[in-house]
Amino acid sequence: MPHSTRSGDVLAGRYRLVDLLDESGGARFWRAHDRILQRYVALHVIPADDERSSALLEAARRSATVLDPRLLRVLDAERDEAICYVVNEWGDGVSLDILVASRGPVAARQSAWLVGQVAEGIATAHAAGVAHGRLVPENVLVDRHGEVKIIGLCVDAAMHGRAGDRAAADVADLAGLLYCALTGRWPGGGGSAVPAAPEHHGHALRPRRVRAGIPGQLDALCDEVLRAQHHTHRAEGLGSARGIADLLADYVGSPAGMAESWRAVVPALLPGSRTTALPPLPPDPAPHDAEPDPTPEPELPPTEAVTAPLALPTEPAPDAGTQADPDAPTRTVGTVSPPATSPIPPTPATEPETEPVPAPEVATELPTEAGLPIFGEEPDDVSWLSKRSQPVPPPPPFEEPPERPLFAPEPDDGEPHRRRRPGAAPPPERDPDGYWPWEATGAGATGDSRVSAVHTGTGSTRAVPAEEEVPGRTALRVAGIIGAAVLLLVAVVVAYNLGRGRTPLGAEPAAPESSASATEQPEAPPETGPLTGLVATDLDPQGEDGDENGDDAPLAVDGDPTTSWSTSTYEQQLGPGGLKTGVGLVVDLGAEREVTAADLTLVGSPTGVALYLTSEEPTDVEGLTPVAGATAEDERLQLSLEEPATGRYLVVWLTSLPNDGSGWRGTVAEVAVEAVLDGADGADGESTAP
Template sequence: MSMSTVEPGTRLADRFRLEDRVNESSGATFWKAIDEVLARPVAVHTFAPDFERQHEVVTAARAASRLTDPRLTQVFDAADEDGVAYVVSEWVSGESLLDLLSAGPLEAERGAALVAEAAEAIAHAHEHGLAHLNLTPNRLMWTSGNTVKVLGVGVDAAILDIADSLTEEERAQADAEGLGRLLYAALTGHWPSPDDDCGLPEAPLDDDHYCTPRQVTAGVPGYLDTIASRILGLRKSVEPMDSPMEVAEALAEVPRPAPASVSTLPPSVELRSEPVDTIGRVPMPPMIHRPAPRRSPMLSRFVLTVVVLLAMVVVGVGAWTLGKSLGTEPAVPSAAPSATAEEGQAAGKPVEVKIAGATGFDPLGDGEERNELAALAIDGSATTDWHSETYGGPDFGRLKDGVGLLLDLGKETRLTQAVIDFGASGGTVELRTGASPEPDSLKTFLTRENVSGKVTFDLNGSSATRYLLVWFTELPPHNSGYRTMIRDVKLMGSKD
C-alpha cells in the first residue's frame, strides 16, 4: 500500500482503521482512527509520499514510547516499512490551553498549575534525551479525566525538522522558553512572540520589550509575574531560567487541580480531542495544595522520646524540690527505660518490608502487563507509576478477567499492612498472597471496590507470604478507554 492511497477506511497493521482526517501540516496528516483489536479511538499520523523525514519521525516516536510520565502522550505503535510510515498514539479528549483561553485569561494559579504539570513532564522527557520544541497553546491539554497532557513530545520536533541542528543546551533553553510563553499566555491571554501563529493576540510592548504579565492583566501574583519574567528575560536584573527542570522547580509550590474521574463530569459536557472546532467546556476542579513532606516514623519516635524524657526530668526536679522543702529527698525516677524494656517494645512494632522486585502480571493474556513500568511503582516516588494497558471496557474488553502488579518480597514475610497509592484511578482490586508466583498458588485475602488515592489495607491475619499480588478485576475510566495505575506501594510486616 502506498501512502498516496491513504484515505478514510484504510487499515494499518491490520488493526488501526482511519476514520476522520483532522488536519494536514508539513507533509503529515493527523487522523482519528479506531484500534479494532482493543476497540478504542487512537490518533494516527501518516505522511505524504514526498515527506523526507519518515525515518526520523518513526525513530523519535519509538523513543517517546519509552517515556513513563503519564502527562506525556503515550505512543502505541510506529512503523516505517514497505513505503508505509505511520505513528499511532493516544487519542486525548478534552480542551487545549487555547480553548481554555477563549474567554480570557485563566485564574492565575489555575493556569500556572497547568504549566507546572507540563514543565515536570517536559523535564522528564529531557532526562531521557527528548525535547518538544513546539510548545504552543494547542499542545497543552486539560483532559476529560481532569489531568494535564502534553501532545507531541519528540514527534513534533522530528516532523518540523527543528531538533537535529540544536545542541542539548539549546534544546533545553528552547523548551524552557516555550514553557515560559505558555505561562505568560495562561496569565494574560496573550502570546509573547511575533513568530508563532498560535491563535492568541501578540503580547503588548513597552519600550520595544514585551510587558510583564502584571502590566497586562490585573491581579497576577507577584511570584508568578517574576517567574514568567525570568524565563522570558523580561527583566534584565534577574537571572533567567534555561531548562525545563528549573521551570518545574520554580513552579513546584503552585497548588494543583484535584484530579477527578471522567465519570464525575456532567452528562451534557461535549468532549473533544485536539484539534476540532466545536467543543463543550470541561470544568476544572478545585485547587489543592501539595501536602508538606510527612515526618518519618523514626523521627516521630525520636521527638516523642525526647519530649517524654524532658517531662520526666521536669517531674523529677519538681519532686526533688518539693521533697527538699519538706525535709525529704525522694528518689528521682529513672530517665530512660531499661534496655530490656526497649527491646520488648520494639519487638511488637511493625517494620517496613523491602520489596525485592515488581512485575506487570498478565497470566490470562500475553504474560506481562507494562512490565517495563513495574519498577516505578516501588521507587518511592509518587510522580512515577506503573499502569496497565488501556482497554475498551471496565471488564478488559472481555479479553481477560484481570491484570495486576506482582510484588516479590524476597523471602517469606508476615505482612501487617499495605499502603498503596492508586492516584485517582479507581476500580476494583484484590490483594492475593502466596509462596509462588504461579496464579493457582496466589489466594485472595481481601477485596476492595472503587479504590482511589492512597489506600491502607489491613493484612493482619494473613499467612506469611513470599509474593503479594495487587490484582485488578475492574478498570476505571481513563481518557477514552479504561486503565488502572499504581503510583507507590509501601508494605509493613512484623519484625519476627
C-alpha cells in the first residue's frame, strides 16, 4: 500500500482521509471528508496493481446505475498509477448483526418488514441487471430514522472476489436474513460474524426448530428458499427477490408504525447518541512532489458539535461476543456517521488558551470533618475545602462503673434482707480485699443448706450458694423405676410364650406352608417365533403418484428370496438433500402383535433401514418414532427391538440406497417378522392370522 494513504492525506485533491476504520487483505477502509461538498464519505483504497482493482471499478460503475432510497450509493471511483479507490455514501445506523447480538432475535412482524424492505431494494437492482452478491447481516443497516439501508451493492462482492451473476445467491441470502432476524443465527456461508445456524445432514434446521414461536408462514418461507439452493425446484413466488418482497408485504399488512418502532430501538444502541465534539482535523500536509495547495479551506464554526459516529467494521466489536472473519478484506460501507451536513471544524493555527474554571461555591457545613478534595490541572495538585465552621464537641466521657454489681441486694441499715435461722452460725467476716455480693445473705459453712463457705487466700471465708434440689427429680426417679419393672415383666412373658412353642403374644403358630407353594415358580419368558400370512404394500408419500413399484411389493413377503421388490432408480441419494427422504414397504401382520425382531434380505449395499410400528395403516412416517434402525453393510440385516413393540403395521423405511452403477436403487428380497406367539398361533410357531 503506498505510503501516501495516511491520515490527513488528500486524494484527488478532494477527499481528506480522517480515520482508518479497517485494514485487511491489502485494502484500507477510511472515513474521509469531502472538502467540496462538506460531508463525510466512506472510502476504500487498494493498490492499483491489485487483481481486484478492475473488477472493483466495474462493480462501482454498475452499482451507480441503480437508484433506490434503500441503497447506499457509489459516489466516485478512480484508479491512478499508485492506488484504486471507491467512494461510497456514509451510513448512519446499526447493522443487523449488532441488532441481534445486542437485543436478541427480532419480533416476527418487525423481521418481516425489515427483510421486506431489503427485498424491495434488491428487486429494484435485479430489474436493472445488478446483483448485490454478498447480502450478509453486516450489510443491512437500520438508521436512526427507522429506514433500512443496504450496504455495498455489487461492490462488496467484488472486494471479496465474488464475480458473475449472483442474483440467485441474493434470493437465498434474503431468506438467510429473515432466518437471522427471527433466530439470531446465520444459515448462509462464511463472511458473517453472526453465529452459524445448527445443521442436520448438512442443511440448516428450520427456524421453528431453533426458536419456538416463529409463525408458520415465515418458517416455511425460510425453509423452502434455503432448501431450494440444493435442487432446481422452488415454491411458487419464492424464485425472485420481487416474489419474496410481495409475500413479506402480504404478511406485514399495513406498514404503518413499523419505522416508528425502529426509531425507538436504534438510537438506544448507538454509542454516539450523546453529543460530543470531534477533534480538529490535522492540517493538510504538503504533497511530496508538488507545491502546497494555495486554495484555503472554507471557514467553519470551530465549536459545532456532531453526533459521534458508530463504525461497523467487517467484524462486530469485541463486546458482541463474535470472532473476526479472516477472509474478509474490507467492508464496503458499514459505518455509522454524523449527518452529511455536519461540518468539520478547521484546524486552528495555535491551541487556544483555556480560561481557568472557578471552583464552585460550597456550603460551610460539610458531611465529613476532612472536607472534600478539589483536583487541579496537575495530577498531584489537590486541595481541600474548609472544615466545619464550629468544631464538633467531643463525645461524652464514659460513666464510672458502679461500686457493686447491679444485681446485688442493698443492705438495710447494716442488716441483710434475709435473716439467719435461729441457731445458725454468724456470717463470715467481710473480705477486706474485695466485695462479695452474697456475703450478707448466707449462713456460713454450717448454716443455710443453700450456702457454703469458701476460704480465700487471706484467711477469710466467702459464702457460696450450694447446689439446690431440682424440682420434679423424685417423680422422674419413680417413673423410671416403674418403667423398668414393666419392661422386665414383658420380657418374662415373651420368654415364657416362646418356651411353650407359641408366638410372643401366646397364640398358636400357623401351620407351615408346603415347600412347593412357599417357593414361587419363576414366570417362563413368552414364546416368540416368525409370523406368516404377511401382506406387503408400497409406501411412497413424497412421490407425485404415490406408487413405488406397488405391484412387486408382495414379492418381499412371499418366503422366496429369489423374488424381490425394488424402488425406482434415482439420480440422487435419498435424504434431506435429495428429492425424497425415503421410500418403503408397509407389512400388514394381520392383527395387533408384539414384535420383537425383523430379518431383512437385501440386494446391494449399503442400505439404510428404519422400522416403524403402528396400529393404524400409515400413509407417511412423519410424526412416527422408529423402533429400530441400522445401515446394512451386506445383504442380510437383522434388527432386534430393545423392548417388544405392539402394532399391526410394520413399516420398512429405506433412508439410503446403494448405487448399482446406473443410479441409486434399493431392493428388498424378503422380510421376516418375529413376534410373541399366543393361543391363536399353531404349535409350529406359524401365525394363523389372515
